Amino acid sequence: MTKTVFAKRTLRAIALMAMLALSVQLAHAADTIKVGVLHSLSGTMAISETTLKDTVLMLVDEQNKKGGLLGKKLEAVVVDPASDWPLFAEKTRELIEKEKVDVIFGCWTSVSRKSVLPVIEELNGLLFYPVQYEGEESSKNVFYTGAAPNQQAIPAVDYFMNELGIKRWVLAGTDYVYPRTTNKILEAYLKAKGVKDEDIMINYTPFGHSDWQSIVADIKKFGSAGKKTGVVSTINGDANVPFYKELGNQGISAEDIPVVAFSVGEEELSGIDTKPLVGHLAAWNYFMSVDDAGNDDFIKSWHSFIKNPKRVTNDPMEAHVIGFNMWVKAVEKAKTTATDAVEQAMIGIEVPNMTGGTAKMLKNHHLTKPVLIGEIQDDGQFDVVWQTEGEVPGDAWSDFLPGSKDIVSDWTAPIKCGNHNTKTKKCSGQNY
Amino acid sequence: MRPWRGLAAVLAAFILLLPTLPAAAEEADYDFSAAVDALRVKSYADKEVAISALADTGNDRSIEVLEGLLVGRLFYRKSDQRMVLAEPQDVDYEIRDAATGEPLGTTGKRKLKKIGINNKLRKHLRGTIARLNLAHNDPAVRMAAVKEMMRNLDAAASDLLRAAMARERDVKVREAIRSGIALADLDSPDAAIRLRAVTDLTGSLLPEARNRLSGLAERNADGSSSGPDETVSLAARKALQSIESKLALNRLAETVFFGLSLGSVLLLAAIGLAITFGVMGVINMAHGELIMLGAYTTYLVQLAMPNHLDYSLFVAIPAAFLVAGLFGIAIEQGVIRYLYGRPLETLLATFGISLILQQLVRTTISAQNVAVSNPSWMSGSMEINPALAITYNRLYILIFALLVFAALLAVLKRTSLGLQVRAVSQNRAMAKAMGIRSEWVDAMTFGLGSGIAGVAGVALSQLTNVGPNMGQSYIIDSFMVVVFGGVANLWGTLVGAMSLGVANKFLEPFAGAVLAKILVLVFIILFIQKRPRGLFPQKGRAAEG
Numbered sequence: 001m002t003k004t005v006f007a008k009r010t011l012r013a014i015a016l017m018a019m020l021a022l023s024v025q026l027a028h029a030a031d032t033i034k035v036g037v038l039h040s041l042s043g044t045m046a047i048s049e050t051t052l053k054d055t056v057l058m059l060v061d062e063q064n065k066k067g068g069l070l071g072k073k074l075e076a077v078v079v080d081p082a083s084d085w086p087l088f089a090e091k092t093r094e095l096i097e098k099e100k101v102d103v104i105f106g107c108w109t110s111v112s113r114k115s116v117l118p119v120i121e122e123l124n125g126l127l128f129y130p131v132q133y134e135g136e137e138s139s140k141n142v143f144y145t146g147a148a149p150n151q152q153a154i155p156a157v158d159y160f161m162n163e164l165g166i167k168r169w170v171l172a173g174t175d176y177v178y179p180r181t182t183n184k185i186l187e188a189y190l191k192a193k194g195v196k197d198e199d200i201m202i203n204y205t206p207f208g209h210s211d212w213q214s215i216v217a218d219i220k221k222f223g224s225a226g227k228k229t230g231v232v233s234t235i236n237g238d239a240n241v242p243f244y245k246e247l248g249n250q251g252i253s254a255e256d257i258p259v260v261a262f263s264v265g266e267e268e269l270s271g272i273d274t275k276p277l278v279g280h281l282a283a284w285n286y287f288m289s290v291d292d293a294g295n296d297d298f299i300k301s302w303h304s305f306i307k308n309p310k311r312v313t314n315d316p317m318e319a320h321v322i323g324f325n326m327w328v329k330a331v332e333k334a335k336t337t338a339t340d341a342v343e344q345a346m347i348g349i350e351v352p353n354m355t356g357g358t359a360k361m362l363k364n365h366h367l368t369k370p371v372l373i374g375e376i377q378d379d380g381q382f383d384v385v386w387q388t389e390g391e392v393p394g395d396a397w398s399d400f401l402p403g404s405k406d407i408v409s410d411w412t413a414p415i416k417c418g419n420h421n422t423k424t425k426k427c428s429g430q431n432y
Numbered sequence: 433m434r435p436w437r438g439l440a441a442v443l444a445a446f447i448l449l450l451p452t453l454p455a456a457a458e459e460a461d462y463d464f465s466a467a468v469d470a471l472r473v474k475s476y477a478d479k480e481v482a483i484s485a486l487a488d489t490g491n492d493r494s495i496e497v498l499e500g501l502l503v504g505r506l507f508y509r510k511s512d513q514r515m516v517l518a519e520p521q522d523v524d525y526e527i528r529d530a531a532t533g534e535p536l537g538t539t540g541k542r543k544l545k546k547i548g549i550n551n552k553l554r555k556h557l558r559g560t561i562a563r564l565n566l567a568h569n570d571p572a573v574r575m576a577a578v579k580e581m582m583r584n585l586d587a588a589a590s591d592l593l594r595a596a597m598a599r600e601r602d603v604k605v606r607e608a609i610r611s612g613i614a615l616a617d618l619d620s621p622d623a624a625i626r627l628r629a630v631t632d633l634t635g636s637l638l639p640e641a642r643n644r645l646s647g648l649a650e651r652n653a654d655g656s657s658s659g660p661d662e663t664v665s666l667a668a669r670k671a672l673q674s675i676e677s678k679l680a681l682n683r684l685a686e687t688v689f690f691g692l693s694l695g696s697v698l699l700l701a702a703i704g705l706a707i708t709f710g711v712m713g714v715i716n717m718a719h720g721e722l723i724m725l726g727a728y729t730t731y732l733v734q735l736a737m738p739n740h741l742d743y744s745l746f747v748a749i750p751a752a753f754l755v756a757g758l759f760g761i762a763i764e765q766g767v768i769r770y771l772y773g774r775p776l777e778t779l780l781a782t783f784g785i786s787l788i789l790q791q792l793v794r795t796t797i798s799a800q801n802v803a804v805s806n807p808s809w810m811s812g813s814m815e816i817n818p819a820l821a822i823t824y825n826r827l828y829i830l831i832f833a834l835l836v837f838a839a840l841l842a843v844l845k846r847t848s849l850g851l852q853v854r855a856v857s858q859n860r861a862m863a864k865a866m867g868i869r870s871e872w873v874d875a876m877t878f879g880l881g882s883g884i885a886g887v888a889g890v891a892l893s894q895l896t897n898v899g900p901n902m903g904q905s906y907i908i909d910s911f912m913v914v915v916f917g918g919v920a921n922l923w924g925t926l927v928g929a930m931s932l933g934v935a936n937k938f939l940e941p942f943a944g945a946v947l948a949k950i951l952v953l954v955f956i957i958l959f960i961q962k963r964p965r966g967l968f969p970q971k972g973r974a975a976e977g
Contacts, residue, residue: 046799047800047801205946206945210895214687215940226647241897245806249813273806279550279554
């Protein structure tokens with residue numbers, strides 16, 4: 001008798017414990033919102049992307065300290081696509097299907113984004129892409145928080161033309177999709193402004209190019225024709241260092257032939273000797289040196305999160321902060337993390353920029369951004385010399401390319417597509 | 433008695449005058465320090481005015497202050513707003529008062545605020561300093577000042593040049609001033625003066641001269657001259673022709689130099705491989721990583737001696753030779769000696785080693801590129817004439833590559849180690865029979881080749897980025913050069929590297945950097961089809977081994 005009672009009690013206790021454990025697990029699963037982080041932590045892009053992973057982790061951490069979202073805690077799921085473009089697609093599938101994340105923050109290079117696109121559209125996920133890019137794309141499932149060409153390249157060229165009086169143009173870039181598309185847009189833009197063919201020199205170099213002697217000598221020759229010459233550089237990554245060194249050695253200073261770069265930011269400058277670069281320019285939507293209360297707070301919390309007061313902040317980090325804050329607002333507005341509801345709630349959301357003003361999410365999934373042009377200082381920071389009045393709305397499809405002139409993107413009813421031809425009033429269905 | 437009285441009078445007069453003299457000086461000093469203080473304004477436009485005002489004070493110290501501003505050494509102290517010139521020391525700055533030059537000790541970086549400038553101000557500053565420097569004692573400084581002024585000639589500048597011409601004694605500077613005045617005279621209303629100016633500029637390689645003359649020489653659509661005077665236009669056309677032919681010659685020289693410089697980089701990268709692959713026949717895929725180790729050694733040496741950057745390279749060269757050489761001997765003893773005669777396995781094993789070495793650097797130092805600074809004597813360029821300048825870093829590396837080549841050749845031809853290396857590579861069995869420790873020779877040879885790769889790394893650290901992946905970009909080039917030049921022939925490596933470099937640079941202007949590289953590769957493929965043993969094949973019985 002006592003034996004059976006004891007056995008029954010034990011059994012009941014075990015069953016109860018098991019149920020409790022199960023319910024705790026269930027509750028746990030239901031009580032977190034998962035945030036996927038898709039940035040390379042190894043391979044060539046690790047230099048730039050690791051910082052962005054840390055940024056998202058910091059934002060998740062801060063949001064949890066504020067009490068989470070919709071009463072739930074946020075949980076970051078970090079994967080490493082290892083700078084391997086096809087792996088980006090696989091990892092996206094893993095994040096959405098296996099980890100069931102509600103949103104993904106990730107990618108740096110355009111080719112990694114292009115690799116993710118088919119997967120994210122098929123599985124109806126959400127991706128926030130934080131880097132300046134070449135445009136000509138607008139997917140329902142992607143929010144582009146970096147600059148489109150009209151928010152970086154075109155204003156920089158305007159600055160050169162109007163403020164510095166540049167008459168001859170060197171478009172120098174690394175040989176891949178972003179520089180080629182950007183230079184195509186810039187060439188069309190310059191020609192529309194009346195610049196002649198012989199006043200434009202276009203030059204492409206392989207990744208990691210290190211022997212710049214003849215190219216710099218060519219630029220020098222091109223620049224000695226009496227008209228003020230400027231270089232618009234889409235040279236990528238560490239090839240910039242020997243390029244600027246060669247400019248310095250051949251005695252070309254920023255006053256003679258200024259170079260404006262679109263891929264050189266604080267992070268890229270932090271590892272190199274900046275003496276030969278002083279006075280050259282970069283165009284971004286954010287600089288660490290900008291005097292703004294929001295920016296100061298961000299830098300302070302970044303330094304305490306990363307536990308290193310020497311770490312710099314840069315433009316793609318700001319893009320992630322804006323993207324994350326917008327997503328939080330949209331989820332609160334939609335009261336759910338379901339992709340379609342959040343996607344519709346995102347449009348029209350406004351959050352403050354860290355350089356003053358506000359960023360607004362537009363119908364084409366791009367942002368309004370201020371454009372800043374800064375001169376490189378010898379401490380690796382930028383001194384802002386010019387900025388646009390107010391924000392520039394991002395344009396997904398460039399107005400200066402014959403193929404995309406008539407195309408707009410509008411993800412609100414009634415158009416609801418990323419590639420709408422205003423002449424034929426048709427959507428092509430191909431959003432990228 | 434008399435002289436004493438006279439002296440006393442002079443002394444008395446001096447004492448009487450004394451209070452007034454310093455007062456005047458004080459006033460000027462006050463004006464000057466107010467002018468220096470004026471640079472502290474925030475707006476760049478106001479700063480430009482302040483710079484001109486400072487130059488106009490005529491104070492001797494104004495050049496120093498302006499030059500300090502130009503190179504970013506002019507600060508103000510946050511505590512008392514005092515303008516100071518600061519020299520960076522180890523951690524702190526050594527400061528002195530900008531207006532008086534009085535030393536003020538050292539202070540922390542955070543206590544100072546830099547006077548910022550932008551490109552427009554830099555240009556204005558250079559022009560202002562050049563005008564002040566026209567009266568400098570050093571002819572080289574005067575020369576630089578004249579050149580700076582020529583870039584931006586206005587009426588005031590040409591008046592200054594004319595005034596400077598009258599007192600100039602140095603022949604070269606006189607010549608430069610004459611060109612400058614001639615450039616200004618091209619605008620003269622008097623046709624005769626214009627004609628003389630054109631004649632003065634004939635053969636000048638100054639880019640400004642060429643631009644101005646081509647403006648004068650331009651023809652209208654009907655073939656008539658666009659200038660107001662036919663004879664001046666004709667003279668300008670003739671002058672332009674002589675300039676163009678001179679320029680073409682200079683450009684040729686420049687391209688050849690660029691080619692030799694690229695060749696020297698290829699030579700440095702390949703010469704170690706010429707030993708390990710060429711002489712020993714080991715396919716060493718980790719060769720690039722040995723170069724990388726040399727470059728990282730340079731970085732570490734620079735970290736260890738931050739105050740002697742200018743000499744760090746001389747320490748780095750033997751250090752890199754030792755580090756890379758020891759790594760090479762370890763690789764040979766640990767892996768390669770078990771794999772002689774099995775090229776495929778050697779290739780795979782050394783490829784694995786290259787990955788291990790890359791990861792080693794990534795984990796111990798950093799995944800990011802590291803900054804190796806150039807010593808001051810390797811920066812800048814040597815100007816041969818206004819159209820041809822040779823950058824020092826390239827020039828020194830070309831000389832260095834040739835020195836390394838000569839040293840290696842001497843080791844192989846003149847030392848007993850070299851004799852043994854050649855003996856083993858030609859006939860191992862016979863060498864052994866003669867009492868040569870062939871295993872020891874193998875290890876030493878591999879160490880020598882690896883050490884040379886490390887030395888190449890020191891040179892390459894001055895040209896390109898130092899990072900874990902840097903070796904990858906040189907491994908293909910190195911094999912290309914050794915195979916093209918002919919395996920087992922050092923001279924072949926030299927000729928191969930130089931000819932590939934020059935060919936690449938001659939193709940680049942026409943084909944672009946990407947296509948030029950491809951064309952060179954295609955050429956090598958075709959060449960190897962025709963002559964599989966390279967430029968200088970080994971002849972005789974050794975070739976069979």
